[in-house]
Structures are given as C-alpha cells and as structure tokens.
Amino acid sequence: MAGDEREKAHCLVVPAAAQGHFTPLLQFSKRLIPKRIRVTLALTRFIHSTMTVTAQSGIHIDTISDGFDHSGLILQDPEHYSQTFRRVGSETLTDLIRKQSESRHPVHCIIYDASMPWFLDVAKRFGIVGAAFLTQSCAVNAIYYHLREGTIKRPVVSDPAAGTLVIDGLPPLEVSDLPSFIWDDLHTEFLAAHLRQFSNDGADWVFCNTVYQLELEAVDWLTKQWLINFRTIGPTIPSFYLDKQIPDDKDYDISIFNPQNQTCMNWLQSKPDGSVVYVSFGSLARLSPQQTEELYFGLKNSNHYFLWVVRESEVAKLPKEEYLSGEKGLVVSWCSQLQVLASGKVGCFVTHCGWNSTLEALSLGVPMVAMPECGDQLTNAKFIKDVWKTGVRAEADDGKGIMWGMIKREVIERCIREVMEGEETRRNADKWGKIIKEAVVEGGSSDKNTEDFATSLINFAETFQFSC
C-alpha cells in the first residue's frame, strides 16, 4: 500500500451521528494505528462542520453525507432520517471509497455502527471486509437478540413461578431491568435501530464495546448464537487512563459541548481525596424540574461536596439556591468527565448509567449511585448493583427509570451516604478497575481481539486488488 510504509491496510470507520456512538468508534480507531492500520474516520458533513474534532494519533478525517448537511440528526423523525442516511450515506460512502482508492489508499475494510447495516452492502459490493460495531453492553445486545428471535415476546411479562425473567446468558431480570425501548412503546425507531444490528449476519467481524470478563456469560452466549467473529474490544477509553501505551491519547478529541475544565479542576483540587459526589446524566437525559429539585435536596442533605453537570438546556430547572455555587457544591455545564473521575477526589458518581459513563466509572474504579432514565440504562443499573456490585440503585417510586417515576430526596440521600460512607462498593470498584485495565494491556482479552483483527486485515490486504 502507498503512503506511510508502516501502514499495511486501510479501514474506513463510519460512526452514527450521536456523541455516545462516535467516541467509541474514534477510540477503537486509535487502537488500530499502532497495529499498522491506516484509519480514515468518515464523519457526516454536518458533524464535521459543527463539532470540534481534534483527532490526533494519526487518524485521517473525511466526510460522507447523511442527506442532512445543514441540520444533522433529526430526532423528531428518526425513521425518515435513517432512510435518507441509508440512501445518501451508501452513495457518498461509495464515492469516498473510490476517491481514497484512486488516491493511492485502497480501502480494505469498512467498520460501521451496527445500527446502519446498509454499509455492509457497500463493503460487499467492493469485495472488502465489513465489520459492525456495537456501542452498548453485550447483555443489552443479548436481550435485543432474544427479542428478535422471539424468546422474549412483547408485551414482556415475568415468569409467574420465578417472579423474574429467566433468560439464557443473563442473570434473573425484572421486566424493569430490560432496556425500556422493549416495553415503553415510546421509542419505536430506537427499538428498530437496535434490532437492525442483527441484520449484520454477513459481517466478517462484529465488535462490542465491552470487556469479556465483565459479561462473559452474555458474550459466550451471543457468540454461540450469532456470529463466531463476535469480539469484545473495550473499553474505548483514552489510553492515558488505562495502559498509557498511546502517548497522544489523552482525551476523546471530539465533543458537542464546551467543557469548563479549569473551573472544575481548580475546585476539585481544594477538596480531600474521595470526598466529592460527581453527578452527570450524559449528553441527552432530561430530568423533570421536580426530579431536579429532589436531586438537589438529596445532594444537599447528604452533606457531602458535590460537582454537578447541568447542561445549558437544563439550567432553568435548578432551584434558586446559593448552595449551588459555593464551598459545598459546584454546578458546571460540561466537564472532562474522565479527568474528573480520575482526579482521585470523587468518592461516588451519581449517574444515569449511559454505557460510556458506566464503563468509565468501572475502568477508573469509581463506585456509583445508579439513577437510570430509559433505554439500556436500566439494564446497566441492574449490572452495577447486582452483578459487579460497584454501586447501589436509587429506586424510583414506580420501580422504573426516571422518565416515568420519581426518585425522592430521602432515597437519593440514603444511597449517596451508603456509597460515600461504606466500603463494599469501593472495594468492588477497585477490583473491576484492575480487571478492565488487564484487558487492554498487550495480550489482554480486548488487545488480543484487536490484534487478531489487524493481523487478519493485513493478510487480506496483501492479496486484495481494488476494482471499481
């Protein structure tokens, strides 16, 4: 292959257009470069024009179109968005593959978000390798797989004898532990997108952003049921926080919000180690004004320091209390969550249990108070509390996520105290942090899977002849 002599094969990486989806693909790309793979990240024109992308670590960036170059992802009509992305995305990705290949960088593989299986058709038309990428936990994907196969049926009901759902590859689950898209009837296109992931039967590889040891039963089960080349490659967290093998890899390099890092770090520095409750609900969750108030009083009454991320769109819901910006509490609109979790100052993370936040807390050994809102977060909360035992769950009054029920201030206060003042969740968090780090160092489970893929791709590239 022309270009850098060390590059032995070339991957085009195509993420879906949402923060929780493109950071894992970007981070996985960084792991491929030391393994002699050239990577071109194909962002939509809208994302490319609106976001700060500071991709270093040798990643190349180019663009395709989702058909919405001026507006991007349309949450109000996700079905129309997906259909347009399928048509326009496939055409523009085809053009990009031709352009790259004619400019001396023949493309050997497309790695794409598994919710967009139409990119596998593009790969197959060129006779190149297709690799689908799952951004959520393996347990969550196993549940969706059961739904597709009909072993879980909607509407979902518990086994009356067991009182729970007994599902192969998974611990006993309540209905409210399942991803809510299965039972809430509010997110039909999101459910469709998750089920679409299993239209990747013809893919040469399927990667999952998890760690084998975290969910080995679910990984083994899904590998047996679905695809032999189903591999765990996570966590997709900058190397600096794990193995420190990639010198430039200190941050995600792409963000939709501006972090107030200096303010956060200055405030944190003045606090004792392990004394701060960090609160964040990710990039999408929207708490009701009442839930925001309950959370505020839960934090205040726990009497611990707190650093609370409240996105600009949510600020109006905050109570007007001076306590929010002072010695005891600090509210910011965004921060570098990794830096905060790794600072040593955080004793507990109050989280909505998005998969990236969950993996970050597990990797950095920070115990959690789980307050899931909807979707996969409910299943992640179950694993945090009952499987990894690295946190407690603040139960809403109806037992579901906070999109439906309310978590009272007394419950929040009790959960924070339990994690901040107890030993067990911290001990388990330390244990899982070590296990995860072992998976990414040379020869660890995730590193080995990434190495196998890179080696196989280099072998493929040696004999591949590009033809339009």
Ligand SMILES: O=c1ccn([C@@H]2O[C@H](COP(=O)(O)OP(=O)(O)O[C@H]3O[C@H](CO)[C@@H](O)[C@H](O)[C@H]3O)[C@@H](O)[C@H]2O)c(=O)[nH]1
């Ligand atoms: O102040 C902040 C707050 C968050 N983050 C980062 O933002 C990301 C948030 O991701 P995640 O925890 O996965 O939450 P969402 O943004 O809500 O992600 C969506 O996508 C995820 C992956 O599919 C799903 O697991 C979630 O349920 C879904 O809401 C993480 O990497 C955080 O480090 C920051 O950098 N600074």
